[in-house]
Amino acid sequence: MSKHLLKLAVLYWGLAAPLAAVHAEGFPNKPIRLVVPFAPGGGTDSVARLLSKRITERTGQPVVVETRVGAGGAIGAALVAKAPADGYTLLLTVTGPITIIPNVNPNVGYKTSDLAPVAIAYRSPFMVMVGTDSPYQSLGQLLADGRNKQPAPSYGSSGIGALSHLVSELINQQAGTHFNHVPYKGSQDTLYAMVRGDVQWGLQSAADARSFLAAGKLRPLAVLSKERSARMPDVPTLEESGIHGVDLDLWFGLFAPAATPSATVHSLNTLVNEILAEPEIAKRLQELGGQAPTDANTPEIVKKTIDREVQSFGAVARAIKLKLE
CATH class of the missing domain: 3.40.190.150 (Bordetella uptake gene, domain 1)
Structure with missing residues (x-):
């Protein structure tokens, strides 16, 4: 190997070795x-x-x-x-x-x-839920009272501006209902409020409500996704109840x-x-x-x-x- 090629080889390996070491460290380190x-x-x-x-x-x-x-x-x-x-x-x-x-x-x-x-x-499926002692056996019954009853039933949310608040208001818009908003400090407070009957319904995820659902303290009336949940195939969608434009x-x-x-x-x-x-x-x-x-x-x-x-x-x-x- 000529002196010139030897110098190039030394230069190459001198640069490549640190680069290889950096690459080998990877992410995360x-x-x-x-x-x-x-x-x-x-x-x-x-x-x-x-x-x-x-x-x-x-x-x-x-x-x-x-x-x-x-x-x-x-x-x-x-x-x-x-x-x-x-x-x-x-x-x-x-x-x-x-x-x-x-x-x-x-x-x-x-x-x-x-x-x-x-x-x-x-x-996780997002669902309209009621307490098991609720008189509402279907979303249709709840929506009918939301349109016609005075005062309208109330819903609980995880706080002003929370997802459960805005999507509940979206349901008000799409369904022509007048449900009243009662904000709580987080999903757990909302779930307990539904169980006690302090509010008539609420939107919560299956993840946050799983222990309440397993204990039979809450009953889902509808899921907000376009298709029924594979985990709860008997629970209808909002689309099936005539509410369009809510899919999440x-x-x-x-x-x-x-x-x-x-x-x-x-x-x-x-x-x-x-x-x-x-x-x-x-x-x-x-x-x-x-x-x-x-x-x-x-x-x-x-x-x-x-x-x-x-x-x-x-x-x-x-x-x-x-x-x-």
């Missing part, structure tokens, strides 16, 4: 902080702990679940939005802190665009700060989808009252879902003149 903006014991917390355990087992890196409760999930979302954009601080949340709160509260401290979608980790379930999404490199976001997406495909994880998610996404689950597709919901919920918020401060 240090502990991950997973922020949950809702109280322990709920559906979000349960999914976060299931997911964090498997990420740790697969990567060898600890995933620390950190609860940051407050402002309907906005405190935890704002924390992640302002965190270093390196993929090591993540948020697991339902739709409210992403598609609703930052678009109706100008003082919340972050925007929807400040968080980059990674993947949907879980979907409750999703739990994983998010990173917006400036996180695309390669890191897609690495996380691949990791999460591999975990969700595991039979044992699928079984556990079903036990929690839902399932992993059954369609494509890329960051780009999740963003389209978010954009669609921002538009839909924004229209409802404007119609009811909702403002959060």
Whole structure:
């Protein structure tokens, strides 16, 4: 080998070795902080702990679940939005802190665009529920009283501006009803209010209501998805009751700060989808009252879902003149 070629070879390997070492380190190579903006014991917390355990087992890196409760999930979302954009601080949340709160509260401290979608980790049927002592045996009976009875029956929500609030108001719009809103501090308070009969109905996910449903304390009248739930095939859809334009379930999404490199976001997406495909994880998610996404689950597709919901919920918020401060 000539001296010139020898110098080139030395230069090449001198540059390539560090690059190879960097590539070998991969992602993640240090502990991950997973922020949950809702109280322990709920559906979000349960999914976060299931997911964090498997990420740790697969990567060898600890995933620390950190609860940051407050402002309907906005405190935890704002924390992640302002965190270093390196993929090591993540948020697991339902739709409210992403598609609703930052678009109706100008003082919340972050925007929807400040968080980059990674993947949907879980979907749970969103349902119209009543207490088992309720006189309403069908959605049709409830809607009839919502249109004609004075005062109209009341519904409970997880708080002003929560998903359960806006979607209930969407039902008011689509069904021509006049249900009265009673806000509570979270899903658990709402569920207990329905059991006691303090409110006549409410919208909650199967994940949050699973123990109440299993104990026979609540009765679902309808699911909000276009098709019946495979887990509860006897429960009709809103479409079957003549209410159109309401088609959603409750999703739990994983998010990173917006400036996180695309390669890191897609690495996380691949990791999460591999975990969700595991039979044992699928079984556990079903036990929690839902399932992993059954369609494509890329960051780009999740963003389209978010954009669609921002538009839909924004229209409802404007119609009811909702403002959060």
